Amino acid sequence: MSTIEHFIIRGKQWAYRLGAYFILDSIPLLRKSFGEGEKQIRIPYGVQWERVNADGVLSEWIVPQNASQDSVLLFLHGGGGVLGLYNKHRWMVGHIALSCGIQALLPDYQLAPEHPFPSGLDDCVTAYRWLLSKGYLPQRIAVAGDSLGGMLTISLLLALHQTNQPLPGAAVCISPNTDPTCRGKTMRTNTLKDAILSPKFARTMMSLYVNGHDLNDPLIAPLHADLNGLPPILIQAGADEILLDDSIRFSDRAKIAGTNVVLEVWPHMWHDWHMGVPTLPEANQAIDHIVKFVHNNIDL
Secondary structure: HHHHHHHHHHHHHHHHHHHHHHHHHHHHHHHHHOOOOOOOOOOOOOOEEEEEEEEOOEEEEEOOOEEEEEEEEEEOOOOOOOOOOHHHHHHHHHHHHHHHHHEEEEEHHHHHHOOOOOHHHHHHHHHHHHHOOOOOOHHHHEEEEOOOOHHHHHHHHHHHHHOOOOOOEEEEOOOOOOOOOOOOHHHHOOOOOOOOOOOHHHHHHHHHHHHHOOOOOOOOOOOHHHOOOOOOOOEEEEEOOHHHHHHHHHHHHHHHOOEEEEEEEEEOOOOHHHHHOOOHHHHHHHHHHHHHHHHHHHHO
């Protein structure tokens, strides 16, 4: 990518960030600006889409042509627990599923502030159990998520582990939140570098999601959890994003607990840069790494 192209992308992202910043006080307007209400479904060529009811949780299948019928990517979308399942995520997950050769299930879980924690997590657990009830083997399921969906990915693993339920074969966290207090050092040092996420936006979304719940609860604060016994986890974070420290601290704690964790810090990248697929080379490369990790850790 040329310097000019990179500059244009960064400029669009900063406009996106500033727009979100100024409409934080209106959740309906914020949701609409991020894609709620779009009538046309946007997915990559070669991918089929359909709605499904996963035991009461409205969800969406994204299925590439010739995808493995025995394996599933359960993808938990980001959005601070406040923004829903929109075309931006369908597009990104469609490319991940297409590259992996695997079908993806996206739960449209309940959102704060109407339905704060643990409603969204409960829906994700229900969707995972639904997959098991349909005959999918846990070792053939990979769970992934971006931003707060990355936290939900970890929270899902912990919730399953706490109740002695079978764990998926692998997990992938893209730019995850792991600290609900939003006190990581890169919340300060990367404030002017992250072209997508601002500290105010992150703190506002987190406050709505937790709704006064105990911030030491491991299902909200994975940094306080017992991380022993979890499946292999890939974490990808941008060196310029404000949540970088969340990924570093979680990775360090998980490794101490004996969990197989791979942390990739991508130079010059911002929060959730994977959304730039296929235009952004670094997004394509990061997805290639996800594909290799998934293929190495679940039975396709």
